[in-house]
Amino acid sequence: MEITHLHTTNWPNCICWKRQDPLYLSDFNERKMEHFGRIAYSNLRFKRFLDNVEGWQTDMGKTYIKFGRYRRRVTTYKGTWDSEEIIDAALIRRRSSHILATMMEFWYYENFQIKFCGTTDDIWYFCGGSWYGVSQRLPIGASVFREYDFGAKLPLFAIIGDKYPKEKRQVFAPLPRTLQEASHHILKKTKQRFVDPYLNRKYSLPHQIAAFEERDGMRVELSYMIPKDRLTENFETGEVSFWDGVFFFDQQWNDMYNDRQSRTFTLPPQNPAQNAAAQHRNDHLLVSRKVSVPQGRYHFSVEFMDQTSGLIGMVRDEKPFVYNQETFHLSDLLVGSDIQVKKALPEGRDDLIITPNPVRTFSQSESVFIYLELYDLQRDDFGNTQYEISYTIGKPEVDALSPTLFASQDLIETMGKTEINLESGQTDYIAAQGLQTGLSEDSEEDSSVFPDSDIWGETRVYTSGGQVHHIPAEDLKIKRSKDGDLTRTVTANYEGNREDDFTYLQIDVNQVPEGIYQLTVLAKDKQTDQTDTKYVYFRIVE
DSSP, X not given: OOGGGTTSTTGGGOTHHHHHOSOTTSSSOHHHHHHHHHHHHHHHHSOBTTTTBOGGXXXXXXXXXXXXXXXXXXXXXXXXXXXXXXXXXXXXXXTTEEEEOOEEEEXXXXXXXXXXXXXXXXXXXXXXXXXXXXXXXXXXXXXXXXXXXXXXXXXXXXXXXXXXXXXXXXXXXXXXXXXXXXXXXXXXXXXXXXXXXXXXXXXXXXXXXXXXXXXXXXXXXXXXXXXXXXXXXXXXXXXXXXXXXXXXXXXXXXXXXXXXXXXXXXXXXXXXXXXXXXXXXXXXXXXXXXEXXXXXXXXXXXXXXXXXXXXXXXXXXXXXXXXXXXXXXXXXXXXXXXXXXXXXXXXSGGGXXXXXXXXXXXXXTSEEEEEEEEEOOOOOTTSOEEEEEEEEEXXXXXXXXXXXXXXXXXXXXXXXXXXXXXXXXXXXXXXXXXXXXXXXXXXXXXXXXXXXXXXXXXXXXXXXXXXXEEEOGGGOEEEEOTXXXXXXEEEEEEEESOSSEEEEEEEEOTXXXXXXXXXXXXXXETTTTEEEEEEEEEEEEO
């Protein structure tokens, strides 16, 4: 959103406000109110009465509206300048005449600065700016705007480190060659700035979202876990009170689903856990929801606010819920810690009780449950369908995963950097972006995920009508990938009489080493040879 758009007739209702709203649970849009406050302050503080210029029209006013209050401000006067370069660069072109600036003011933000030159009439104009701290790879004296010869004369006072060599990397980069260029780069090329007032109170929620076709729309199964140590009991009642909200928006940020609930209850006593994974799940409060929406691409937000402590758990993401209705395809994969049937011969999702596992964490003594649906299977001449499903477990095929997949983190911490140890499954905080999976193109055979000597338990695959397929360990296909890692593949063939079917599997992982894994499902319609693939991540801990 550029400054030029802020004062049109449409900007008060701009969709950008909803996109930037830091908390949908609140009764007002904090970002929009912040913008109103910046305009009001700019008109009061920066209005030029002598030439009747509104505050929001001044260079300082435009800067304040876009970036907000500076972190630090410094004003200097001509008498304190000791370089002839400054006087030359401080000539401001205004109409056809040059006016010599007698003052300079610096506004410092987190990673950039704005410079203004002023006259004795208290009229201020842009006279430059720079980003700093952007890249440690820039050589000392290099400009973030263009390359300069460090040995040559530099415009303005950008390299004050000449007097203090040890501080050269901490000061500002050289300015562009013209003041007009400086104004263009800093004001227009720097993104608007907004400081989330709730940032220090926010933490991430481990969550899982899976979409399934249903009539003319989509059934979205959403589950998330709130760490119990983030919940605060009321001192007088011993109860926990919180606001819980789920919000879905289409691509134009129109409300498609909006539900806020206030809940109060007493936390049940914690059951003893049999293993570390169960303990990890018991340390959280599980919340599950089903949401029906039309097909489309959605922005969604899950928000949870403790009414006693004010801590806020949050999930925000964008996800498409669109499927091709003309070809065979799969639903998302739903990871659960347990699946129970309501009747002996389940015929659909409503006949199952699924306990989701948003933290995706299992012990070796537990089973991994996966639920999925298949759509648009083709019938043969006798009205039957035939399909094949392969399940493969191996190392993740990506270099980095979000640390919030398996545990809650303060949002400020997620701006930092983490690494995961594939052998231990533990997370370490280091200087590397994201959750590193430690993938290497030069893996040795003796570092395989699955040693050849491992004996696997059986896999049970459940299909519609209550059919159970037992695949013993000796029928599992163990193959070595190109980088030396072993993967586990299970393939089964099915026959049915439905164009849309469902299945779920129970995987025994008692011999799977600790670590993070990717479960990939490949399904094939044997009538058309059409295939589709889905995958999820899960973690094994002792």
